[in-house]
Amino acid sequence: MTTTQIEKLTHFVNGEKVEGKSGRTGDVYNPSLGVKIAEVPLASTEEVNEAVALAKKGYETWSKISVGKRMDVLRKFRTLLDENTEELALIIGKENGKTIDDAKGEISRALESVDLALSAPHLLKGEHSVNVGGEINAYSVHRPLGVVTCIAPFNFPIMVPVAMSTMAVAVGNAMILKPSEKVPFSALFLSELWAEAGAPAGVWNVVNGDKEAVDALLEHPDVKAVSFVGSTPVAEAIYEKGTKHHKRVQAFGGGKNNMVIMPDADLDAAVNSFVGAAFGAASQRCMAISNAVPVGEQTADAFVAKLTEKIKDLKIGAYDDETADFGALISAESKANVLKALEGAIEEGAVLAADGRNPQVADDKGFYLGATLLDHVTPDMNVYKQEVFGPVRNVVRVNTLEEAIDLINAHEFGNGVTIFTDSGSAARKFTENIEVGMVGVNVPIPIPVGYHNFGGWKRSTFGEGQMFGPDTVRFFTKRKTISERWLDTSYNENKSDFSFPSN
Numbered sequence: 001m002t003t004t005q006i007e008k009l010t011h012f013v014n015g016e017k018v019e020g021k022s023g024r025t026g027d028v029y030n031p032s033l034g035v036k037i038a039e040v041p042l043a044s045t046e047e048v049n050e051a052v053a054l055a056k057k058g059y060e061t062w063s064k065i066s067v068g069k070r071m072d073v074l075r076k077f078r079t080l081l082d083e084n085t086e087e088l089a090l091i092i093g094k095e096n097g098k099t100i101d102d103a104k105g106e107i108s109r110a111l112e113s114v115d116l117a118l119s120a121p122h123l124l125k126g127e128h129s130v131n132v133g134g135e136i137n138a139y140s141v142h143r144p145l146g147v148v149t150c151i152a153p154f155n156f157p158i159m160v161p162v163a164m165s166t167m168a169v170a171v172g173n174a175m176i177l178k179p180s181e182k183v184p185f186s187a188l189f190l191s192e193l194w195a196e197a198g199a200p201a202g203v204w205n206v207v208n209g210d211k212e213a214v215d216a217l218l219e220h221p222d223v224k225a226v227s228f229v230g231s232t233p234v235a236e237a238i239y240e241k242g243t244k245h246h247k248r249v250q251a252f253g254g255g256k257n258n259m260v261i262m263p264d265a266d267l268d269a270a271v272n273s274f275v276g277a278a279f280g281a282a283s284q285r286c287m288a289i290s291n292a293v294p295v296g297e298q299t300a301d302a303f304v305a306k307l308t309e310k311i312k313d314l315k316i317g318a319y320d321d322e323t324a325d326f327g328a329l330i331s332a333e334s335k336a337n338v339l340k341a342l343e344g345a346i347e348e349g350a351v352l353a354a355d356g357r358n359p360q361v362a363d364d365k366g367f368y369l370g371a372t373l374l375d376h377v378t379p380d381m382n383v384y385k386q387e388v389f390g391p392v393r394n395v396v397r398v399n400t401l402e403e404a405i406d407l408i409n410a411h412e413f414g415n416g417v418t419i420f421t422d423s424g425s426a427a428r429k430f431t432e433n434i435e436v437g438m439v440g441v442n443v444p445i446p447i448p449v450g451y452h453n454f455g456g457w458k459r460s461t462f463g464e465g466q467m468f469g470p471d472t473v474r475f476f477t478k479r480k481t482i483s484e485r486w487l488d489t490s491y492n493e494n495k496s497d498f499s500f501p502s503n
């Protein structure tokens with residue numbers, strides 16, 4: 001029998017790996033095999049305080065470096081991220097369970113965010129008014145905040161941390177990333193890339209941990225802004241605590257995303273889109289489609305018939321199985337929660353149209369669950385009300401487009417939604433009236449590209465500002481407005497410089 005080597009992980013602070021001192025650790029699993037592969041240190045308040053002090057020194061250096069020189073580091077970081085895609089995709093797959101193709105997809109999305117951050121010199125340009133009165137010129141600039149933190153979820157070990165943090169660093173802040181303790185390898189790998197790219201010590205830090213580390217960051221007076229992505233209850237608690245401690249906080253939570261299928265929709269396109277958007281990554285995406293909402297009984301019957309046929313062909317497997325459509329859930333606990341939601345729904349009267357409880361997989365110790373479809377789900381059922389982070393998806397039947405809109409608008413979440421239709425007027429009515437932050441028309445997952453803003457409505461987001469797009473600059477900088485008067489005097493520097501001006 002072979003035994004798995006348990007790796008002892010570290011933090012990354014002030015440009016180097018730092019061993020944990022708290023004596024507390026978390027277990028990291030390979031979900032495809034269901035085995036523990038590493039122990040991650042869980043930082044104490046004292047360790048967080050040390051990291052913040054070192055990051056503050058890093059900030060003092062970094063924020064004074066010209067924006068052009070900061071971009072040199074960022075360009076190198078982008079090249080390294082791109083060059084290391086293959087290795088990084090394997091790391092993501094191993095600790096998260098998603099397939100290599102899916103992991104590469106998230107890396108390409110992360111690169112988009114770095115591309116946007118490379119436009120920081122443009123996005124940081126302020127406003128200027130000449131002679132607002134008495135030879136006074138007025139101008140406003142964006143200044144970095146100082147030490148800032150990003151607290152990330154497990155489901156996108158690279159895309160979300162990169163999207164949250166890169167612009168923050170580009171505009172001159174020092175970053176403390178607190179990754180999910182379930183996927184620390186990817187964040188530590190990112191640290192190596194930042195160091196190799198030339199980020200000065202203290203500018204990019206990873207502090208591993210759980211609630212204790214998060215609370216220490218939220219309470220520390222030198223942490224100026226908190227960007228959080230995770231589940232809604234934690235997002236709300238972080239928003240409340242962070243703002244109580246006078247921090248700028250944005251906290252992105254969970255979702256329950258719908259696909260409305262109109263009677264005039266291309267049914268094959270809708271079914272194909274639903275399968276990928278609903279079950280991809282074992283449904284562990286905040287933008288995964290949770291509910292199909294077919295309009296009219298005929299549409300519903302035809303949609304469910306085609307969908308259940310398609311589900312039969314789905315292949316579940318390990319992250320490195322190239323034939324797998326999706327992989328394992330993140331943990332045994334997560335699998336148990338999803339099963340509990342499924343069994344509760346059956347008790348509440350939902351009809352099991354496809355049963356994924358016993359998937360055919362090579363390694364049955366992994367945390368696998370197959371694609372499961374519940375038909376005749378109603379809004380009063382728990383499986384409809386709650387976010388289910390695993391491959392149990394619902395069909396909620398409605399009679400009209402208006403009913404679909406009212407149903408979706410009444411839900412507490414408002415992350416993403418999409419409609420499949422051939423009718424421009426139906427699409428227009430839908431996009432106008434739907435109370436959701438990210439809306440699609442005939443697209444499977446309406447996740448915006450990296451240079452547009454990302455964020456849900458209602459209890460999917462707490463605080464101001466969105467992530468990914470230009471809003472990131474506004475969130476991670478503060479404005480200063482200067483009114484300046486220089487009376488007209490002659491200027492003579494008394495020296496000549498013949499070299500080409502450079503930053």
Ligand code: NAD
Pocket residue numbers: 151152153154155156160178179180181209210211214215229230231232234235252253254255285286287387389415456460
């Ligand atoms: P989670 O809320 O359990 O954890 C997120 C982060 O918060 C982790 O770093 C974790 O260590 C920390 N954390 C957990 N409990 C905490 C507590 N009590 N106090 C302080 N910190 C705590 O979320 P998860 O399971 O890692 O991720 C899945 C969730 O994230 C889903 O709900 C999903 O919808 C959501 N998500 C949202 C978005 C979005 O953009 N809206 C994107 C990705 C994931």
